[in-house]
Amino acid sequence: GAVVSQHPSRVICKSGTSVKIECRSLDFQATTMFWYRQFPKQSLMLMATSNEGSKATYEQGVEKDKFLINHASLTLSTLTVTSAHPEDSSFYICSARRANTNTGELFFGEGSRLTVL
Amino acid sequence: SQQGEEDPQALSIQEGENATMNCSYKTSINNLQWYRQNSGRGLVHLILIRSNEREKHSGRLRVTLDTSKKSSSLLITASRAADTASYFCATYTNAGKSTFGDGTTLTVKP
Numbered sequence: 001g002a003v004v005s006q007h008p009s010r011v012i013c014k015s016g017t018s019v020k021i022e023c024r025s026l027d028f029q030a031t032t033m034f035w036y037r038q039f040p041k042q043s044l045m046l047m048a049t050s051n052e053g054s055k056a057t058y059e060q061g062v063e064k065d066k067f068l069i070n071h072a073s074l075t076l077s078t079l080t081v082t083s084a085h086p087e088d089s090s091f092y093i094c095s096a097r098r099a100n101t102n103t104g105e106l107f108f109g110e111g112s113r114l115t116v117l
Numbered sequence: 118s119q120q121g122e123e124d125p126q127a128l129s130i131q132e133g134e135n136a137t138m139n140c141s142y143k144t145s146i147n148n149l150q151w152y153r154q155n156s157g158r159g160l161v162h163l164i165l166i167r168s169n170e171r172e173k174h175s176g177r178l179r180v181t182l183d184t185s186k187k188s189s190s191l192l193i194t195a196s197r198a199a200d201t202a203s204y205f206c207a208t209y210t211n212a213g214k215s216t217f218g219d220g221t222t223l224t225v226k227p
Contacts, residue, residue, distance in 0.1 A: 006159070034215075043205065043219045044160075093159055104148060104209030108159035 002028045004096050006109025013084055014117055021079045021112045023094030029074040030096035034106070035067070038091045050077040074099065084116040123206060123218040131226050136193040138221040140206030141186075147211045149182055149189050154203045154220075163191075163204075198227040 003026040013019050023033055031052050036044040048069050049057045056069035066088075068080040077096075081088055091113050095106040123140045130136055140149070148167045152160040166173045166182045166189065173180045179192040193200055206218040 004159075041222070044217045046217075091157070095160070102147075103165060104207075104213070104215050105150065105162055105165060106152075106160075106207070106215060108152075108161070110159040111157070113157070 002096075002098060002107040004030075004094065004107045004109045006094050006112055008112055009110060010113045010115075012115045012117065015085055016083055018080055018082045019084055019114060021081075021092055021094070021114075023077045023079070023096070023109050025075045025096045025098075025107070028096075028107075029099040030077075030107075031074060031099045032097045033071060033077040034095045034097075035069060035077075035079050036093045036095070038093060038111075040091075044093065047079075081114065084114070086116045089114055089116045123204075123221050125221060126219070127222045127224070129224040129226065130196055132196060132198055134196055134225075136196050136200070136223055136225070138191045138204055138206075138223070140189045140191070140218050142189075142206075142208045142216075142218075143187060144208070144210060146184075146208045148209050149180075150207045150209065150215075151178075151180060151189075151191050152205045152207060152217075154205065156202070160205065193223075196223075196225045198225050201225045 005024045007022045033050040035047045047062045050069045050071040052071045058064045071077040093111040094109045150165045151163045154160045164175045166180045177194045182189045203220045203222045205220045207215050209215050
């Protein structure tokens with residue numbers, strides 16, 4: 001099976017600091033990774049699409065300077081929440097699409113719960 | 118409203134009963150997928166049904182797709198307490214876009 005590792009699973013930080021979340025595809029190459037935010041008892045909200053070697057595509061309403069995404073290799077994408085504030089507290093999930101496939105099947109990380117004090 | 122609406126929002130059943138969840142969508146799709154999410158965890162892919170398929174089975178899961186009505190259903194037979202989770206449908210278009218539904222929270226009581 002395809003495994004996606006997301007780290008850290010939980011992070012608590014002070015307001016104003018930056019937090020980096022990593023998403024790695026462990027046994028496959030992922031040309032495209034996705035970052036979501038999920039509020040309690042709600043569905044996934046797509047924040048941005050991360051393409052290896054190019055700039056991320058952000059969804060409407062998502063601040064690209066606030067949520068920095070880097071996809072430097074075929075197995076790693078990072079999301080950095082800059083100058084975090086309590087309203088950024090949420091559950092962030094990444095997913096990856098296997099390269100050279102067209103089924104749209106997504107492999108998800110386990111999520112990262114961010115708490116900003 | 119967003120593509121991929123699901124109903125019911127919440128479903129509570131006894132162990133051994135069947136659980137049915139429905140998903141409706143608005144645009145043409147390449148395929149439709151169902152995912153499961155345990156509380157506080159990531160999503161796990163359950164099953165994929167292509168637009169030219171009408172029904173698919175995988176273990177205790179049965180998925181149907183009606184492209185004329187733009188709807189799909191997920192049936193879990195002989196449910197177990199371990200099936201307690203949120204279930205999401207996701208449509209995948211030929212343009213390469215995936216859209217998730219609002220999800221159904223299933224509680225299976227032992």
